[in-house]
Amino acid sequence: MPSKSQGWREDVAFEADEATRELILTNFPERAGDLLAAPGVFEVPKK
């Protein structure tokens, strides 16, 4: 028969080490200095 569900795992935060954190942030497509940049919801970009 099809596989059994294992239920849910604990909904707890776990901390990434610094190298993993950096790896995740490196994948962010746009940065402004130390900040991660995302398009504004209501903002029309300046030409």
Added chain:
Amino acid sequence: MKPLNELTITEARELLDKGEVTSRQLTEACLQQIKSLDGALHAYLEVYEEDALAAANRADDRRAEGNVLGPLDGIPVAIKDNMLLQGKSSTAGSKILQGYTASYDSTVVKKLVDAGSVILGRVNMDEFAMGSSTERSAYGPTKHPRDPERVPGGSSGGSAVAVAADMCLGALGSDTGGSIRQPASLCGIVGLKPTYGRVSRYGLIAMASSLDQIGPMTKCVEDASIILETIQGQDNNDQTSSDEAYFKPFWKKSLQGVKIGLPKQAWTSQGVEDRVKEKTEAAVAALKSAGADLVEIDLPYADEALAVYYILMPCEVSANLSRFDGMRYGLRKQGLPLFETYAQSRAEGFGDEVMRRVLLGAFALSSGYIDAYYVRAKKVQTLIRQAYEHAFQDVDLIVTPTSPTTAFKFGEKMNDPVAMYLEDVFTVSVNVAGVPAISIPCEDDGGMPVGIQLIGKWFDEATLLSAARVLEAQLNTDN
């Protein structure tokens, strides 16, 4: 002794155990083969030469100290480009993930690394595993090792060619509707799709989560068993991984007492190439010679399985791929308002086939149509599972051709999606039902390869692989 890169995993392991070869030598032989052939075949998207040699040296050191980690310690393998390896690029064959670096290991790759395997590199695939020819990769097609004008099948075409052309000893593929078995068939190697839930999907870039399953692609059945034993098991990071008893191989010498069903829907199917018919019928005769009891069976809903698959899969695709919106990772079109950023990033990052399936899925899930398409397809999925349950009350295994065709020419089916989808006609119902299946080669005349598919009961990979190994031996004897 044959060249080291041409060894099976089983043969390499024996030589490693006897001290007649080192992992470094095996790895160098594969790297040399990649340098010689991959410019023409384009199986690899990236080769981790330095890392592979370092891993091989570590394996040799462990062996010298008597600390061998297991049967895959020091064995060079390749991984499909949709399985994450921390710190390495992983694109799923898509432009939208160009430059993405994995921040964690997929469970299967971690298990391979923990078992001492040498990861040679990541191999090509149809974009997000959507295709049956590897022509849909954003990084260019992979070519068939016996005829570079032909496709190797897909979506795990890179894995199949890397194994068939001896550019690794084994590889991992993923199979949502036949993506391990069809390229294995077209390239003349062994491809195993385990039972859904047998192998963790954590860290596999998802296509259709209820159908995707990772499995081995190898040069022989015993090698597939070795890899499955290593990568299987319940995983807290994948709720759908199962706590069923682990697979352990037991090898029988004949098929005496094994009852095999031949579905009349598959064996009387129109549109099967003559060469496929001839070779698979010869393989059925070999099953009989090996002692199997063959019976014709009725396996209804064969035609409906393809239709159900092409509703359920796009629905899951449209949900899974919504994460690629240009926000957290992947391609982002810059300088646009929010909605246009989503739309333009996806329009530029996804290929035609991916967009077709996202649109079909979004349509089938929309409020006016969900009952007519998705809900009805889920009901037929239950009927298909019940048809397998019913069939397996009378037989131990079911056998069909793997693919209706041999390797076809580039471009032949690119403008006809339905013709391409029909490549999966014998494989999709296996994913829809969640059962395990293996494709093994059943020709040895140097022409285009043909595969035969053996289908087993849920979580009974032991019977499936044992029978496949007997058939493999019988075919080697017959040929």
